[in-house]
Amino acid sequence: MTVAPATVPRFARGMRLREDAARNRWVVVGPERLFVPDEIALEILRLIDGARSVDAIVDDLAARYDAPREAIAADVLALLSDLHGKGVVTP
Template sequence: MTVEGATVLRLARGMRLREDTARGRWVVMGPERLFVPDEIALEILRLLDGARSVDAIVDSLAARYDAPRDAIGNDVTALLQDLAGRGVVAA
């Protein structure tokens, strides 16, 4: 799958974003897998709802952090492409 601006993503089947209160961090859990997202990845993962496109996520983050849309767009697309390749997110 190629992640583009119009792509609408969600966490893949079996993957869950959960707060690990004992360790004070968020994790993405799945069958036989566990990922600990950094702060940036966590903000992106929180916006994956199966309704927003990648462009909408980029717009939201650019407005929230008052940052250049192009820079955020490249980073968001690269991260989501990597996560799609690992089976963490799906269209």
């Protein structure tokens, strides 16, 4: 299964986004894994709630940053596809 605009992404079982006080950063943690997202990825990951579709995430970010929707959609789909391949998110 691939990540598409209508996909409702959620964190895979055991994966979660949390603030790491020791690193003073937000991290995605899971069994024997840790990812430190950059600022852009973090904004996308914060919107993953298991109810919001990729399209809704893109709309939120486009409105918030007054940026071209097509560019944001490409970035969101690329990030979520990559994280899906790594087992971080599930569609």
